[in-house]
Amino acid sequence: MITHPGKDMMKDLIEIWKKSFGDADWYIDFFFKHRVKPENTLVYLVEGKPVSMLMLFPAKLRGHEIFYVYGVATLPDYRRQGFSTSLLSYVNKNLPENVLGTFLRPATDSLFTYYKKQGYETAFYVKTLDLTISELNEIKTPIEFSKISPGDYKRLRDSSFKNGEYIEWDVDAVEYAMKENELVGGKTLLITYGKDKGIIMCRTWENKLYVKETTLDSDILKAALKRIVEQEHTQNCNVRLHPNSALGKEPEKFAMIYGKNNSIKGYFNLAKD
Numbered sequence: 001m002i003t004h005p006g007k008d009m010m011k012d013l014i015e016i017w018k019k020s021f022g023d024a025d026w027y028i029d030f031f032f033k034h035r036v037k038p039e040n041t042l043v044y045l046v047e048g049k050p051v052s053m054l055m056l057f058p059a060k061l062r063g064h065e066i067f068y069v070y071g072v073a074t075l076p077d078y079r080r081q082g083f084s085t086s087l088l089s090y091v092n093k094n095l096p097e098n099v100l101g102t103f104l105r106p107a108t109d110s111l112f113t114y115y116k117k118q119g120y121e122t123a124f125y126v127k128t129l130d131l132t133i134s135e136l137n138e139i140k141t142p143i144e145f146s147k148i149s150p151g152d153y154k155r156l157r158d159s160s161f162k163n164g165e166y167i168e169w170d171v172d173a174v175e176y177a178m179k180e181n182e183l184v185g186g187k188t189l190l191i192t193y194g195k196d197k198g199i200i201m202c203r204t205w206e207n208k209l210y211v212k213e214t215t216l217d218s219d220i221l222k223a224a225l226k227r228i229v230e231q232e233h234t235q236n237c238n239v240r241l242h243p244n245s246a247l248g249k250e251p252e253k254f255a256m257i258y259g260k261n262n263s264i265k266g267y268f269n270l271a272k273d
Contacts, residue, residue: 001045002090004038005053012050013041020073030183031272034176042091044074044083051075052083056091060168061100061266066259067091068167069104070272088118092258101259103167105271115256124167124255124268127241127248133234136226139219141193143227148190148199150175156190156199160215164244165266177201177270181212191216191224200224201270209237213269218246242267 005013010032017028040057043050052074056067069091074083092102103123106112112122148156154174161168169177178188178201186203198216202209209229216224225237243251243265255268 002042002087003045005041005043005050007038009043009050010036013043013053016050016053016073016075017071019076027183030180034179042087044087046078051078052087054084054087054091056102057173058170059103059173060170061103061264062165064100065098066100066167066257067095067102069102072104085118092119095259099259101257103255103257103268105255105268112253112256118258120256120258121263122253122255123257123264124253124266125243125251126254126267126269127243127245127251129239129241129245129248131222131225131237131239133226133229133236136222136229136237137219138226139223141220141223143220143224144192145224145227146190146192148188150178152190153178153188153199156197156215157213160198161242161267164242165264167266167268169270173270177212177272180272186212189228191220193220193224196220198224200228202228204232204234207234207236209234211237211239213240217241221247240269 013036014028014032017023036055041053041055044052053071054069055071057070059066059068072084095101104115106115150171154169154171158168181188181201181203184203186201188201189199191198191200198214198220200211200214200216202211209232214221229237241248257264
């Protein structure tokens with residue numbers, strides 16, 4: 001039976017999550033407190049017990065509503081019985097007429113293959129760039145760093161990416177992404193250079209700076225990274241970039257879509273990593 005979980009089932013969902021993903025308790029508590037609700041979760045029940053689940057988060061693509069499928073998981077003893085596949089099929093067969101479809105980010109190449117069999121197509125790409133501090137440069141234009149609100153982040157993000165196909169998040173999703181990044185020691189910055197502004201969401205882990213998202217490019221990005229790397233006392237950084245960035249390697253597959261007119265080559269980020 002497929003249904004939304006009752007509030008009394010949240011402990012069962014946490015058990016599925018722990019046994020599937022192995023995250024620390026503090027992270028699971030944070031995620032479930034801020035993002036998991038019965039109305040955005042579906043479960044497969046066996047004898048009244050949730051054994052498989054997925055979550056749906058609203059976003060927009062081309063101005064139309066679309067749902068991000070996340071947390072697809074099944075208890076170990078119930079795997080390979082088609083429960084996750086049934087949940088996905090149920091979601092995609094029962095989408096409201098005004099909803100464009102669903103999208104998800106496979107964690108491995110084998111999952112790209114699995115989801116393709118379920119009707120998904122690769123549609124979203126990113127570039128990645130690895131830099132050492134010696135490859136970062138100063139520029140003459142003064143750069144200022146300051147804090148940024150979720151609302152301002154969303155406005156700058158949408159303004160920067162609006163000319164291409166991209167996943168647009170609402171303010172609540174952006175706020176969660178910023179809080180999650182802060183929880184793991186990261187920072188989200190407003191970068192002002194001359195009359196222009198940009199954003200960087202980043203964190204340092206194992207002596208390396210990871211940039212989850214930025215609207216900056218080329219010399220401005222490198223100059224901003226140089227300042228951040230020096231402040232973080234590290235020597236290396238890894239940057240996730242829009243697929244149309246002038247920097248970085250060839251675009252790599254990042255996420256898949258199911259739905260109407262799925263011939264898309266777009267940008268999706270702020271995934272829950």
